[in-house]
Amino acid sequence: MKLTRISETTRFQVDFDWFAQQGQDVSVLLARYLPPEQQAQLAAAAMETLDFVDERTGEVYTVPRAVQLVREYCANDPTFLHAGLPITEAVFRLFLLNANRPMSAAEIAAYIGCKTSEVIARFGGRVVYNGIKPIAD
Amino acid sequence: MIHRQTQTAEYWNAFAITAQDIEFIYGYILEANRPVPAQELALALMRHRVEQEAAQIRRQLSTHRIYQPKQTYAEGEWLAFPALQFAIGRVVRVRRGNNPAIGDFDVIEVEMSNGKRRQFAARYPRTHRLNEEDFTVLLDEKPIKPPEALYRAYGERVTVLLNNALAQHADFVRIGEGWFLRALLVEISVGHLNLAEALLDMMGGGPLSTTEILRELQLAADAPKSVLEASLNVALYSDARFVEVGIGRKPMWFLRRLQPREVSEPPLVLRPLAFDGAVALDPALVALARELDDEWEFQPGEERPAERATLILTPAHRLAGTLGWNRSMAGVLPSSTKPFAALRLIDEATGESFTAWLSQEGRYLWGLSRWYAKHDLQPGAYIELKRGKSPEEWVLSYRQQRPHREWVRVASIQDGRLVLDTAQRTVNSELDDLMTVFLDAPQAILEWRATRRYTVAQAVQEAFAALSALSVQGNVHARTLYAVVNLMVRTSPRSVFAALSTNPRYAPLGDNYWRYVER
Numbered sequence: 001m002k003l004t005r006i007s008e009t010t011r012f013q014v015d016f017d018w019f020a021q022q023g024q025d026v027s028v029l030l031a032r033y034l035p036p037e038q039q040a041q042l043a044a045a046a047m048e049t050l051d052f053v054d055e056r057t058g059e060v061y062t063v064p065r066a067v068q069l070v071r072e073y074c075a076n077d078p079t080f081l082h083a084g085l086p087i088t089e090a091v092f093r094l095f096l097l098n099a100n101r102p103m104s105a106a107e108i109a110a111y112i113g114c115k116t117s118e119v120i121a122r123f124g125g126r127v128v129y130n131g132i133k134p135i136a137d
Numbered sequence: 138m139i140h141r142q143t144q145t146a147e148y149w150n151a152f153a154i155t156a157q158d159i160e161f162i163y164g165y166i167l168e169a170n171r172p173v174p175a176q177e178l179a180l181a182l183m184r185h186r187v188e189q190e191a192a193q194i195r196r197q198l199s200t201h202r203i204y205q206p207k208q209t210y211a212e213g214e215w216l217a218f219p220a221l222q223f224a225i226g227r228v229v230r231v232r233r234g235n236n237p238a239i240g241d242f243d244v245i246e247v248e249m250s251n252g253k254r255r256q257f258a259a260r261y262p263r264t265h266r267l268n269e270e271d272f273t274v275l276l277d278e279k280p281i282k283p284p285e286a287l288y289r290a291y292g293e294r295v296t297v298l299l300n301n302a303l304a305q306h307a308d309f310v311r312i313g314e315g316w317f318l319r320a321l322l323v324e325i326s327v328g329h330l331n332l333a334e335a336l337l338d339m340m341g342g343g344p345l346s347t348t349e350i351l352r353e354l355q356l357a358a359d360a361p362k363s364v365l366e367a368s369l370n371v372a373l374y375s376d377a378r379f380v381e382v383g384i385g386r387k388p389m390w391f392l393r394r395l396q397p398r399e400v401s402e403p404p405l406v407l408r409p410l411a412f413d414g415a416v417a418l419d420p421a422l423v424a425l426a427r428e429l430d431d432e433w434e435f436q437p438g439e440e441r442p443a444e445r446a447t448l449i450l451t452p453a454h455r456l457a458g459t460l461g462w463n464r465s466m467a468g469v470l471p472s473s474t475k476p477f478a479a480l481r482l483i484d485e486a487t488g489e490s491f492t493a494w495l496s497q498e499g500r501y502l503w504g505l506s507r508w509y510a511k512h513d514l515q516p517g518a519y520i521e522l523k524r525g526k527s528p529e530e531w532v533l534s535y536r537q538q539r540p541h542r543e544w545v546r547v548a549s550i551q552d553g554r555l556v557l558d559t560a561q562r563t564v565n566s567e568l569d570d571l572m573t574v575f576l577d578a579p580q581a582i583l584e585w586r587a588t589r590r591y592t593v594a595q596a597v598q599e600a601f602a603a604l605s606a607l608s609v610q611g612n613v614h615a616r617t618l619y620a621v622v623n624l625m626v627r628t629s630p631r632s633v634f635a636a637l638s639t640n641p642r643y644a645p646l647g648d649n650y651w652r653y654v655e656r
Contacts, residue, residue, distance in 0.1 A: 007151045051234045051244055053258040057220040058206040058267050060234070060244045060256040 006124035008109075008116045010134045011102040014095045016064055018131035030066045033080075033096070034073055042066050052099050063100045070096050083113060087122055092130040102135055141194065142222050143187045144282055149291035154302040161185050162299070163308065163318065171363035172315035172370075174386065175303075179296040184284035190222075197223050206261035207268045210245050218257075220267060225250050231259070239263060310371055314386050317367045323360050325372035333369075334378055334392065342395030344382050344479040344492060346529075347373070350390060384471055384478035384495060385528050391479060400477045403499040404457040406586055409433050412593040412632035416639050425615055425649055426630035432461030432500040433629040443468035445523035449569045450509075452516040452548070452624040456579055456586070458506025460520060462497060469522055469531065473497060483525055484508060485534035508533065515545075516620060517573030518566045536567035546607065546617075547575045548624055550585045555625060557603040572620040582624065589625070596625040597636040601643065605653055615649040 019026040031039050045065035052061050074080040074097065081093050090112050094103075105124070109116040123132045142148045165181050166173050197217040202208075204216045214228045226247035234242040243259040258265075288295075303309040303316050310319045333350050337343045347366045350373075356365055370388050373379045380396065383389035418426070426434060430448075446465035454460055462470075470480070477496045482504075484491070493504035512535060514520070519536045543564045549556050562575050576582060591599070600621040605611040619633045637643050637651060644654045 007147075009147045009151060050236045051239070051256075051258075052236065053206065053239065053242075053261060053263075053265070055265065057218070058204065058257050058261070058265060060258050062256070 006120050006134055008106040009104050011104050012108060012123055012132055013061065013102045013135050014092065014100050014131045015133050016131060018128060026064060027066050030070050033070045038069065038073055042069055045069060054102055061100060067096055067100065071099055087112065087114060087118060088129040091132055141190055143190050152295060154298050158182055159302065159306060166316060166318050170361055172312040172317040172367045174315045175296050175300050178316060179292050179299050180284065180288045182299065183288050183295055187284050194223055197225055201225055204257060205268050206258045206265045208259060210259050216247065234258065312367055312370045321364055322371055323365055323368040325368055329354050330372060330376055337390060337392045343391035344389040347388050382477065382479040384473050384480055387529060389479055397494065399503045400494045400496060406453050406456045407459060407501055407627050409627050410593055411628065412635040414635065414639060416635045418631065418634050418638060421649055422615060422634040426634060429619060429630045430463045430465055431629045432463040434631060435464045437467065440464050440467035445469060445521055448520045449572055450514060450516050450518045450520050452574050452620055453627045455509060455516045455576060456583055458509060459501040459503045460505060462495060462500045462502060466522060469524060470495065481530040483530055483532045485532050513565060515575045517568040538564065538566055540565045545573050545575050547577060549577055550581045557607060559607055571614050571616040574620055574624065591626045593626060593628050593632050594636045596622045597633060600625060601653065612646060612650045612652050615651060
């Protein structure tokens, strides 16, 4: 009997495999953040992945190269992440900007400007939004 | 520095009860062979978790390499991962890492002990906190915070979680504040329960402790006394004829049908009424209200534990045979979650003991009428309550004086009206002069109270008029007014003072004295 509990210290991350499991193409999803000329590069980078290292655990998480393209293109765009976005979209964009580095519910809430309980309620339940899931440390 | 996980707030804030924990608790109670308080179980469980972690770390540090991103690893190597609560895993594949921004590094694929595969960095060229750690500190036998200190910080949460988890398991049975194993219970027959009822009946309903009842039942079972007591407690809890009324951790039993009515239904003279209207009181009146320590102006939780409490008997409590459960009294009596609890009081003057009932919801201690009558105690008398020799008893006393005659305030009912007078009476205890109101015929006042309905403002007006007639200057002290108003209606000092302050016909003279002003 394991009573799991999502708390403010639980870390979250985008599971990019989730999109394929849902029958979605993540490149199509990411293309909407890029202008047409960049979208050509996106198609070329669709199959390529990059390795990133978790600064806390040393764990390697693999991110589609397309995410890096979005990150490079949108990093300096102040309108990319703004207060008017729905929480599911805002958190997804946050993970795109930080190369899918795992973040705790409290950290996400601080970046997005919402309550930690909102993050836990939205992403800690059974329904998965934009592949954002708690991770087991 | 990475500390042991159990030394961190994060660990205990995310703490959840596991099946292994339940097994541990089962074994702990089995070994104790007695009902174990939830707090003790929580501490034992926390200690167990700390020891488990220490043992795991020792085991893993002795047989596995500690994972650090800067190191090089080969397939087949076993590693322990410090940031993952020292989970272990075997390297099953090594490949080159792919991220030009990082540089040249390896990615090792590790099969964890739970069968899942995870990837970690190796030969990592950049700084990483795991590369900086000195893991030999984890081998220290003594953790930085002992389990007792962790319990003080996080024990309350663990206790709540444990109580909830055990309540869902049929193997465990709750007895008062403790837990026991259902499998260890001895069967208590209906015949035994009938005998227990007869025994309590003979004692006027009780209260009797489980030990006292058990002594008379003479159960033949071959089991330790603690198990017999636990079994009897469970049987008594499940039988509606009995009610558990102990104020401490030790269960005390009473017959439900013989419980005094005043225990569940507050006496008429104690039913509180508030002044209808908000008013900012003068600071001197606020201070006086606090000094009077009325039970309806006390916020439970603000009391400080104390050995003794001194209370001034008020007219309402003299009439009801009660004392208020106020800040002072709450400091002496333990807090109880039950709607009412029985206490054994010892009369310090005679050594006799008697039962009184505490209703925290009604904020009174009931059952003192005989004691008041026996010692002829009048409103204004100083009453003292202190802890007794055993945790189940408290000693009640008053400040005795050699009987002498004194001029005092006397209240009586004449022609259907409350009349105040000054007359000579025998005084046998130290009194608060300003709150003294002798009651020659308490029963007559009780009957009068049952027929009269005052608002606080009306009672203040009538009491003020009666009191001002007793002094040449016509001055009335707010403290005396509070005492006399409470003969007519049960209300708190702030309500009395609010009614006084908002009425333009009363003017303050200083030192909480007031006088009537013609307008």
